[in-house]
Amino acid sequence: MNESFSSQSTLQIAYRVIDQELEAIKILRSYIDENFEKAVELILVCHGRVIITGLGKSGAIGRKLAATLASTGTVSYFLHASEGIHGDLGIVHKDDVIICLSKSGNTEELNYLLPVFRKLNVPIISITSNPESVLAKHSQIVLNIGVKEEACPHDLAPTSSTTAMTVLGDALAIALLEKRGFSREDFAFLHPAGSLGKRLLMRVDDIMEKGAQIPSVTIEAKMKKAVLEMAAKRGICMVVDQGMHILGLMTTGDLNRLVERTEHFFDIPVSEVMNRTPKIITINTLAYTAYRKMEEYRIIAMPVIDEHKKLCGVIHLHDIMRAGIF
DSSP: OOHHHHTSOHHHHHHHHHHHHHHHHHHHHHHOSHHHHHHHHHHHTOSSOEEEEEOHHHHHHHHHHHHHHHHTTOOEEEEEHHHHTTTGGGGOOTTOEEEEEOSSSOOHHHHHHHHHHHHTTOOEEEEESOTTSHHHHTOSEEEEOOOOSOSSTTSOSOOHHHHHHHHHHHHHHHHHHHHHTOOHHHHHHHOTTSHHHHHHHOBHHHHSBOGGGSOEEETTOBHHHHHHHHHHTTTEEEEEOTTOBEEEEEEHHHHHHHHHHOSOOTTSBGGGTSBSSOOOEETTSBHHHHHHHHHHHTOSEEEEEOTTSBEEEEEEHHHHHHTTOO
């Protein structure tokens, strides 16, 4: 063990590694030039897919880059270099673009693939620290990460180089995202199960209670019937006309205030108790918007109306929370 390092505290080691990797990113920034712009333009005009390949730790970064590109609007796949030379090269088509990751640029397995890429006339973008390498010489565009030394004290474990590759890959992905005009809605469409996807895609209609679960009485009803509806259907009751248009609304809060005034209220007409200006939301409203309105109005449920302004559902705050929008 190298004594100059073994004497350092654990925190000192952590600080040193972070400082070295920050320095690697600063160096990377100085290497970003017109080749980066050319790489972005090449991918933007690509009619096929972006195929990313690498081996070892560079391969792991390549797999992450492929996932990031795919989730931000660029169709991409990862091709493991070893598997590529054993039959998986069929994934590569003539309209694709190849991104190869290798710090040294002389990875044997990766170099076996280069003649095949050349025969297919597929353009190659290389991400490497060695612009004089075999990989770089076979590439149409070379993105030099500029890392000469790893954060590993033996300069062996890929650390600073993989950090620089990750940051460069993120820069590519975000540059492509912005150039494509890839929106929050586009992102949500590709991430329907995530909280952002649900915020931007899930509508009131997806989670509201419908049909027999809607608590409602007609304007001619007495409070006894309304109380039974509230008790059976989560503490809210809409008052409607024969055409299911909302005339008013009652909540447990209204009922509590009524009980404070009188114990004998079952025969009181609902029209004397209901709130005639309830907060209402339309069926196509985003569930997230419904949540924000309920938060603003300090209420826990809202009646939902359709395009004909007829009652078609009721949405509850707890249902929105349970849907995983947050």
